[in-house]
Amino acid sequence: MGMIPGNSSQVVAPDNVPQSSQWVFRRNCSLTPKQLLQWYLSLCALTLIVATGFLLAGFWIVLPFAGLELLLVGTAFVVYARHAADYEMIELQRDQLLLVMSDGTKLTQLKWSPQWAKLSYNGKYKAPLLFSHRGQQVKIGKFIAEKDKSALHRELKAALARAACPV
Structure with missing residues (x-):
């Protein structure tokens, strides 16, 4: 199941501090x-x-x-x-972590504080990235290729740390 990540983008303020970052992951479908x-x-x-x-x-x-x-x-x-249009989106702003998961007709949106959010990944095959926030847990990563999960985990962890402790 070779899934490819969508756009990863950043909006940068005049002081070169990222205002928001977004990661979108979709199925690799050949037909709409x-x-x-x-x-x-x-x-x-x-x-x-x-x-x-x-x-x-x-x-x-x-x-x-x-x-x-x-x-x-x-x-x-x-x-x-x-399920052709299913996706997962992570948007990280200075004061908000937005997780959006679309699965068929079900759309789930979670808005969390980046200061309280934690991200974990155990590195095992088919293991999801796990976001947790005040006792609530969400699995992300069913559209991410296994070879890319470790690098994405590092990237998201660093972005989450920057958002949780803005300088």
């Missing part, structure tokens, strides 16, 4: 839901043309099986499209 729908409709048209040809030749049994095939492929595409 709209492109998937267009592809599926073209597949339906082609399949129904072929099935109609068989129907006209006297092989009526092909049409129900073509319909069943399109129903099953359509169901698989709906499941795929439902």
Whole structure:
């Protein structure tokens, strides 16, 4: 599951102190839901043309099986499209840590104080980055490649320390 990070950006104030940093992580999807729908409709048209040809030749049994095939492929595409736009976002400002997780139709937003937030990562395979804040814990990192998690952990830990103790 090769997931790639999205944009990592910083807004810098005139005194060269970062005002905010943002990390966005998304699935590595090759088709958007709209492109998937267009592809599926073209597949339906082609399949129904072929099935109609068989129907006209006297092989009526092909049409129900073509319909069943399109129903099953359509169901698989709906499941795929439902999660194609999932993402995780971390936004760190001087006075606020914002965590946003989108999973299907569920959107979770958490606003925490960077002074009380902690980040941990045990370095094991498939282990998530774990943010904790006053007893609440959130796992981040299902869209991050395993080889990038350690470096991201160091980067986020340093940014969290700078936000917690502004100079």
